[in-house]
Amino acid sequence: MEQIVVRGIAERLLFEAPDSDYRVFRLHDEDDDATYTVTGHGTKPLVGDRLEVKGHWVQHKRYGRQFAADGWSRIIPESVDGIERFLGSGAIKGMGPALAHRVVAAFGKDTMAVLEKDPQRLLEVEGIGPKKLAVITESFYEEKQVNDIAYDL
Structure with missing residues (x-):
């Protein structure tokens, strides 16, 4: 078939x-x-x-x-609105809609690349400290691995 x-x-x-x-x-x-x-x-x-x-x-x-x-x-969205919806959807622990909005406001279309390649930059966003960063980073990699997230950086 x-x-x-x-x-x-x-x-x-x-x-x-x-x-x-x-x-x-x-x-x-x-x-x-x-x-x-x-x-x-x-x-x-x-x-x-x-x-x-x-x-x-x-x-x-x-x-x-x-x-x-x-x-x-x-599939990781390509638009700024789509990235914000994805991050605020509950897919990534530690990040709700308000924090997703601030993260996307800070990094725009580069948000997913920042999460993947340079997550320490998330510390630049108000409301993210070392503990929250650890939760978000761990959850992002888990999500990526478990759900085989398809995206193009």
């Missing part, structure tokens, strides 16, 4: 198996402005996550047309 790649924004988690990493969620496709159901095994997508999903279309006898995912990964 031919594998298809779609990109979109996670809108809502519909189902989460209590005994496995099986998930069902709604994805708003960036290309055709459609919203559809994605099923598969993987890390829990957060509402607002920009995802790249690989898989194929199936017809479920009860739920209709669905995208059966072989896997998905988060």
Whole structure:
């Protein structure tokens, strides 16, 4: 079966198996402005996550047309607004919406590069001290590793 790649924004988690990493969620496709159901095994997508999903279309006898995912990964947004939404979404421990706003205001489109390559610069932002920096940095690397964040620095 031919594998298809779609990109979109996670809108809502519909189902989460209590005994496995099986998930069902709604994805708003960036290309055709459609919203559809994605099923598969993987890390829990957060509402607002920009995802790249690989898989194929199936017809479920009860739920209709669905995208059966072989896997998905988060895509780091490229716009300043998108970076701020991502950082403030809860994906990175220690950083809520207000702090994400200050960090992005300080570093703009370079924010993700700062987090990846020079996180000590976060100390320039009001509200970030050594302890908070350690939490943010550890969480960022964990998130990157666990969720296979796809981005281009």
